[in-house]
Amino acid sequence: MVAARSLTALLAALCLFAPSTSVAEDCRTVEDFSKGKVGQFPPDWKPRKDAGRQVYAVQEQDGKRFLHAAARGLGIQAAKELEWDLTAYPVLAWSWRPLEFPKGSDERQSKTNDSALSVYAVFPHTSWSVKSVKYIWSAVAPVGTPVTTSQGLTKGRIVRSGTQRKGEWVEERVNVLEDYRKYFKESNVPKPAGIAVLTDSDDTKSSAQGDYANFRLCKG
Structure with a gap:
């Protein structure tokens, strides 16, 4: 799994920028991957390790842009620096689609703690660490199962469970x-410092694939 220190280094390495947004109803689109080139790692994102550039790539299907992740024995996050006011936009929304769940994965056990899809809201903490709230689509762990990693600096839960909707786009709001x-x-509560995604299969030494799209900040 990825340590909180790695997330700090990852976000610190990102160049500062003013994120472009579009308004739709009560939400602001902060990432639709429209600026990226198909087949390439997305601009304004940073992989924790250079090998992550081979894990994540912008793809397009039926006119829809998204971030495709394919991890083979790897556990590498990708993050985007993004600060926003939670009092105005407390809800983070996105779409995701699982394609391959890591074989034998179970987030309740450290030795099998891999997921096809994970999204983080990342917060500043100290000069060398961050706090994160993590949202996971698990193959087997029940919805609502709590997760705690990185010495308690990353906490969250399973928000989607099961393989029945493999290959389907699903909308998520938290x-x-x-x-x-x-x-x-x-x-x-401090302002978030960014968002991150993780499709990993390092603990199970298997492979995992999934897609992420249409990240938005919403009023409710």
Whole structure:
């Protein structure tokens, strides 16, 4: 699994930029992968390791742009620096599609802690670490199962479970503000520093594939 220190280094390595947004109803689109070239690692993102550039690539299908992830025995995050006001936009929304679940994966066990799809909301913590709220699509762990990694600096839960919808796009919406307060027991919530994704198969030494699309910040 990926340590919190690695996330800090990853986000610190990103160049500062003003993210382009589009408004739709009560949401702002902050990443639709329209700026990326098909078959290449997306601009404004950074892999934790250079090998991550081979894991993640922008793809297009039926006019829809998305980030495709294919991990073979690897566990490498990709992150985008993105600061926003949680009091105005507490909800993070996105679409994802599982294509291959890592064989034998079970996020409840450290030796099999791999997932086809994971999304993080990343927060500043110290000069060398960050806190993260993690949302996972698991093959076997029940929805609502809590997850804690990186010495307690990453907390979250299973938000989607099962392989029945393999190959289907599914919309997800989570209240990051409420989740941060619940998991870290803090009333004063800092602005997020970014978002990250992880499709990994290093613990199971298998392979995993999935797609991510249409990240939005929503009022509710």
